[in-house]
Amino acid sequence: MIQLLNPHSIWERLATVPQAGDGRTTAxxxxxxxxIPDPYTVRLFHPLPEVPAGAAERGFDVDQTNYSVVIGETLVVKWLTPPVPLPHPAPEMFAHLTSVGFTATATPYAAITRGGELLALVTRYLPGARDGWEWCAEEAAAGRTAFAGELGALAADLHAALATPSAAFPDPVRPSPARTSWPTRAEAALREALELTDGEDGEWLAARxxxxxxxxxxxxxxDATPLIRIHGDLHVGQILRWRDGYAVIDFDGNPTVSDTDLFQPAARDLAQLSTSLEHAGQVAIKRRGADPAEVGQWAVRATSSLEDAYIRRxxxxxxxxxxxxxLLRAFAAEQECRELIYAARHLPRWRYAPMGVLRSWYR
Structure with missing residues (x-):
């Protein structure tokens, strides 16, 4: 572990992203x-817990856009790779959720910026946490749907919190304008998905x-619908199952959408979360050998349970x-187009999931 003889020395060593084990994250x-020396700033949301002396560092063994380091099984520091220009949604979301008492997340501790860029986010480490794509695919393969009601209630709790005024969001609920950009945005996603999806999948998609x-x-x-600051990228991969329940994470916005309004209908989040259950079903078919017909029935039950629980809460x-x-069906269709765009531009092997869902819709 780095010994800080000069409190400024560690800041001078942040020209490159720290790696797990090199001690720079702990320092x-x-x-x-x-x-805190210029040009760095630190925004605290909760008091930082004490890091044990000699605490070990380790990385996450999962695919991530960014790079996370776990410190002493107590804290997680997510390094933005590369640093993201400000304004970034996460710090304001952290401040708001802290203010209104929303706790179904990894407790946010700090946001670290350098100049006009967000450098890192510090949150609580959740013991026993499992990635949503793992545990949800497991549920799909087993045909279990009890979890879906819990996720629906969690999403409703999140949206209710986001609709509660705070110093960060003093005016959290806004009326929807008579005319919106939503149709243009959805149609553009469909056109791009058609352009980027080739082969047999592309022919199938074009025909439908x-x-x-x-x-x-x-x-x-x-009809008019209120607008709030939604999560923006709410899928099961953003919901950890851990020792004490479920936690929604990663308030970074949707990586496949740029220049969109921060305020959106709650239905957009719910539609994405609902379709992600169907994606988890496709993962169960491909990676766990689950029966497609049985998974199709599971997806209907799970998404219905999710949405019913959301509405009740x-x-x-x-x-x-x-x-x-x-608006749910329209936003769900747009989301599948965005999944195809994401697959084409970033993760080609993912295309099977949105194509599997679309084929289940239009057999």
Missing amino acids: LLTALTSE AHLLAERFRVLADH LHELGHARLLHDG
Whole structure:
């Protein structure tokens, strides 16, 4: 572990991203309690827990856009690779959720910036945490759906929290304008998905593009729905199952969408979470040898349970007006297009999942 003789020395060594085991991440946490030199700034959300002397560092053995280091099985430091220009949604979301008392997440401790860039985020380490794509595919293969109601309630709790005023979000609920960019955004996603999806999948998609486009019509003639700061990338991979339950993580926004409004319908989050259960079913088919017909039935039950529980909890919390469920099918169709775009641009092997879901919709 690095011994800090000069509290500024660790900051001088952050020209490159620290790696697990080199001691720089642990040393940085120690330096957060000292004077912070320019151009760095630190925003604290909760008091940092004490890092045990000689705490071990390790990385996460999962695919990530960014690089995370676990310190002493107590804290996680997520290094943005590369650093992301400000403003970034995560620090404000952390400040808001802390203020309104939302706790179904990895406790946020700090955001570290350098100049006009977000450098790192510090959160609690959740013991026994499992990635959502792992545990949800396991549930799909086993045909279990009890978890779906819990996820629906969690999503409703999150949206109710995001609709509660705070110093960070003093005006958290906004009316929807009479005209929106939603149809244009969805149609553009469909066109891009058609351009990027080749071979037999591309031919199949082109033959059914009109069916997807039909789903988007409601976006042009929707009833007014409130807008809130949604999660923006809410899928099962963002929900950890850990020792004490479930936790929603990664408030970084949707990596496949740029220049979008921060305020969106709650239905967009719910649609993405619902379709991600179907994606988990496709993972179970491909990687766990699950029966496609049985997984198809499981997906119907699981998504129905998720959405029903979400609606019930919103009613219980007095926020029923947040959901315009007539938008769910349209946003779900747009999300599948975005999954195909993501696969084409970043992870080609993922294409089987959205194509499997689309084929289940239009057998």
